[in-house]
Amino acid sequence: MAEQVDARDLKSLPDFQGAGSIPASGSLILNILMKLLSYNLMVLLTLICVAPLNNILADSKTQTSAKISAERFLKFLETGDTLNLQAVFSDSFLEAFPIQNLAEERENALQDWGDLKRIENLKFTSENEALAQISIGEKELELYFEFDENGKINDLELVEQSKEDLKPKVTWEELGKDTLLVFKIDELEQLRNAFQKDKGKVRLVSLLSPT
């Protein structure tokens, strides 16, 4: 049977180090304090762990919704089925680009480029961005998704090459590449630079609505 040791006897134990100056009653208080402290530490650690866990769960929920949204959109690309498609887009996206227009753009693209051959590799590149590779006719394209905080599609971009090349701050040399498609104008200076670079040539500028 194991020998019972009273805390008050600790002082008398020969191998107990460092307790020489603690009276027996102090040792008890220390014990209780240590227990309280460890309990508080435990609560604190639990709180610290729970807080990021909440964030992770929220992120994961958003990404799950985003994945569902993207997959639903890809299904639309594949089949043309617009049923429940509205639910996968944010309000601001739908305001700018109603489902009807999206369906028309799809039809036009298929008519102009050929059949949709392949959709693959839906891949998240950040918490709220993903991309998928699609192949239409002879064109190999990348479809970029941007999602809002509810995992709904907030923006779409269809490009023939890496998005890195479509950054708005570009040099004229980069503008000259025929592989680049569309540059976003943040300030007129960018267009001015392009215009001035071709001074000495005849230039045609047209301002058009893309739709």
Add this chain to the structure above:
Amino acid sequence: MLRSDSKIASVLGSLEFTDARLSYFWDEAKLTGQAWGKILNLNKPAWDVYFVYGPKASWKKSPPKPNFWMHQLSGCEDKALFLDLEGLEVEVKKLLSTVKN
């Protein structure tokens, strides 16, 4: 200019016609329409317009007035010709003939 305009629409539109000499820009803030609307005294943003510039045209503080332009806008009939592709081509060729090779 239309509610349906978007970045993706501009990308899709740009794929219809590609050329090494051609650059497409997506102007979400309508900066170009406002700038050209002002210099052409349109009292509204310019869009659905086609400007031809000769080799000497230079953009200093604001876009220069075009040598020639056509439009498909209502309310601009007195300011320029309605778009006619053959007419536009003639004007472009006239300017091209002034450029030394």
